[in-house]
Amino acid sequence: MRRLAIVASMALTVACGDDSSREDGGGGDQGLVTLTTGNTNAQDGTAEDGQGTANGDGTGDGTMEDGNASGGLPSFDVGPPDGAPACGGGMGGGEGTLSHIWIANSPQGTVSKINTQTMIEEGRYIVRPDSAGSPSRTSVSLSGDVAVANRLGGVTKIYGNTDNCGESNGLPGLQTSTDATYLPWGEEECVAWYTPLVYSSNRPSAWAQGVWNPSTCSYDDEKLWTAGANGGGTAQVLLLDGETGVVEQTVNIPEIQSSIGLYGGAVDGDGHFWGIETGGPRLVRVDRNTFTYQVWSGPGVASYGIAVDSVGRPWFCAGGGASRFDPIAQTWQTLPSPGGNAWGGCMTDGAGTLWHARQMDSMLVGIDTETLTVVQTIQLPEYTHGISIDFFGNVWAVGFTSSNAYRVDPVTQTIDTFSGLYQAYTYSDMTGFALSSAGTPSG
Numbered sequence: 001m002r003r004l005a006i007v008a009s010m011a012l013t014v015a016c017g018d019d020s021s022r023e024d025g026g027g028g029d030q031g032l033v034t035l036t037t038g039n040t041n042a043q044d045g046t047a048e049d050g051q052g053t054a055n056g057d058g059t060g061d062g063t064m065e066d067g068n069a070s071g072g073l074p075s076f077d078v079g080p081p082d083g084a085p086a087c088g089g090g091m092g093g094g095e096g097t098l099s100h101i102w103i104a105n106s107p108q109g110t111v112s113k114i115n116t117q118t119m120i121e122e123g124r125y126i127v128r129p130d131s132a133g134s135p136s137r138t139s140v141s142l143s144g145d146v147a148v149a150n151r152l153g154g155v156t157k158i159y160g161n162t163d164n165c166g167e168s169n170g171l172p173g174l175q176t177s178t179d180a181t182y183l184p185w186g187e188e189e190c191v192a193w194y195t196p197l198v199y200s201s202n203r204p205s206a207w208a209q210g211v212w213n214p215s216t217c218s219y220d221d222e223k224l225w226t227a228g229a230n231g232g233g234t235a236q237v238l239l240l241d242g243e244t245g246v247v248e249q250t251v252n253i254p255e256i257q258s259s260i261g262l263y264g265g266a267v268d269g270d271g272h273f274w275g276i277e278t279g280g281p282r283l284v285r286v287d288r289n290t291f292t293y294q295v296w297s298g299p300g301v302a303s304y305g306i307a308v309d310s311v312g313r314p315w316f317c318a319g320g321g322a323s324r325f326d327p328i329a330q331t332w333q334t335l336p337s338p339g340g341n342a343w344g345g346c347m348t349d350g351a352g353t354l355w356h357a358r359q360m361d362s363m364l365v366g367i368d369t370e371t372l373t374v375v376q377t378i379q380l381p382e383y384t385h386g387i388s389i390d391f392f393g394n395v396w397a398v399g400f401t402s403s404n405a406y407r408v409d410p411v412t413q414t415i416d417t418f419s420g421l422y423q424a425y426t427y428s429d430m431t432g433f434a435l436s437s438a439g440t441p442s443g
Contacts, residue, residue, distance in 0.1 A: 099391050100160060101430045102146040103398055103405055104135040105422040110182050111135055111148050111158070112421060116390040116431065119407065119418050124182040125191065127156040136425055137264065140432030141207040141242065143219045145192065147226075149205035155226050157192040157245060165190040180420055193245035197238075199228030204265030204275055205428060207435055208288060210242065223248070223288075225273040229261025237262070237273060237286045237293070251286050255295045264306040264345075264428065266314070269438045274314045276306040279342075283314060283325060299323035299332040302342035305356070305387075305427055309348040309369055310437050317346035320358035322367050335372040343400075345386045345427030350437035353410075355395045357384045364397055364408060378413055380406055386427030389434070396431070398424050 099116045105124070109131030113123040127135045133150025140146050144160035159165050165176055168189045176190045177183055185191075204227040210219030222242030229235045235256035239249040256262060262275035262284060273286040280303025286293045303316035303323060316323045321337030340360025348354045353375065354367040362383045366376035384397035384406060395408045401423045407416040429435055 099431070101388060101390065101396055101405070102138040102140060102148070103421060103424050103430060104138055104148060104426045106134050106136060106401070106425040108422045109133055109135060111138060111146065112180070113160070114405070114418060116392065116394070116396070116407070119416060121180050121420055123177040123190070124180050125158050125177060125188055126182055126185045128154050128194065129185045131185070137203055137205040137428040138426055139205040139207045139224070139429050140435070141219070141222050142209060142432065142435060143222060144432065147205050147207060147224050149202050149226055151201060151203055153197045153199045153202045153228065154194060155197060155202070155205065155224070155240065155245070156194045157242070159190045159192050162190060195240060195245040195247065197226070197228055200230050201260040202226065202228040203260070204262050206265045206267050206273060207242070208267050208271035209435065223271070225265055225267065227262040227265060227275060229256070229259070231259050232257045235261035237275065237284070249291050251291050251293055253284060253293055253295065256282060256284070263304070266306050266308040266429065266434060267438060268308050268312045274306065274308055276303060276316060279303065280316050280318070283316070296325070296330065299334050301334055301336065304343050305345035307347050307354065307434065308438060309354070310350050315346060315348070315354060317354070317356045318342040318344055320356065320360065320363070320365055322346065322354055322356060322372065324369070324372060333372055335367060335374070343385065347387050347389050347429070347434055348437070349389050349393070349395070355387050355389070357387050357397055359383050364395065366410065376410065378408055378410070380415070381417070385425065386430065388430040390431050391433060398426050401425055
């Protein structure tokens with residue numbers, strides 16, 4: 001197991017049930033517990049080729065671009081170019097680093113901002129005016145701001161850095177949450193915008209890369225992908241302006257027949273959107289430049305989570321198994337699930353391992369992204385639904401409708417527990433690591 005140390009020069013502060021009921025009041029007491037697991041042996045796993053050749057049955061004419069394949073470890077040069085003035089903060093190690101994971105407390109209608117180093121909750125925010133949106137997927141931009149999709153419709157952006165929050169409620173000073181106690185909607189001043197979307201299902205949330213501005217030490221022209229549906233055949237993928245929340249593009253994808261529409265989404269190094277239909281029967285790609293789309297049949301096995309690795313290959317995962325799509329050959333390769341429910345999110349670490357939550361035995365599973373074999377297993381205290389990677393090489397696993405999130409050091413197998421959540425339900429790019437490791441846009 002290789003652990004990757006990442007330093008980037010940028011300012012970063014980094015379903016099953018649709019319970020839309022609201023739980024009033026702040027979150028419960030947060031606690032930190034550390035335990036170290038015993039050594040676990042890698043389990044045998046054999047990848048199977050050709051789980052059905054993918055076919056492009058979509059109506060779009062978008063062309064597939066190569067990923068950022070270069071051999072060896074990927075490059076994460078998503079910060080300012082060489083010679084640019086140093087800008088404070090950044091992702092990775094060092095003083096002044098701001099790194100957060102954002103986890104949705106679905107029944108409460110809030111999202112928690114947790115410092116990945118101290119494991120202290122530094123804010124909790126309502127993400128829809130009525131607090132009844134059942135938030136789920138969170139996505140962190142390269143600027144460190146989070147976008148939260150409400151499963152019952154609507155997307156909210158929250159500033160990750162409180163320096164960017166401004167006067168909006170008519171009261172003197174800055175009113176913002178600093179712990180698990182959240183402020184009423186309209187009083188909280190770190191909510192950047194809310195875009196209401198009239199969907200019965202609004203799940204994916206995925207930032208696309210912006211353009212680095214060396215004069216301001218910030219990213220310009222950041223965009224946000226989301227998707228929604230109001231029944232089978234009504235799926236839409238939307239591109240929102242990251243600064244204002246205005247919907248700039250809407251792409252209809254009638255081939256998606258699930259009543260929920262697209263279940264999850266991710267972006268590649270060029271900011272193109274990839275989405276998974278509920279259960280994995282179809283993979284969708286929407287081109288960021290032309291807004292044409294392509295649809296392929298899935299791998300032929302039950303699938304749940306989606307990720308895109310550092311060389312631009314989409315992954316489906318569920319139940320301890322995983323499937324990798326080759327965008328050039330347009331074929332799938334699959335590591336079969338050993339059994340249990342076909343649940344669980346996944347994310348790659350940028351260094352050759354896909355981490356996935358296995359439901360049947362509450363195991364964190366590391367899968368080699370080239371050989372599709374299980375190379376590491378770490379026993380967790382409970383089944384964890386969502387997986388994310390932080391900028392210090394730790395794997396985060398969020399319990400399923402649980403109060404707990406676990407920070408796992410894959411080298412020492414030390415597990416730290418944050419226990420202040422309220423029936424959490426999140427699986428997506430909760431830290432921004434997936435976006436940063438996707439690479440730099442080529443044009």
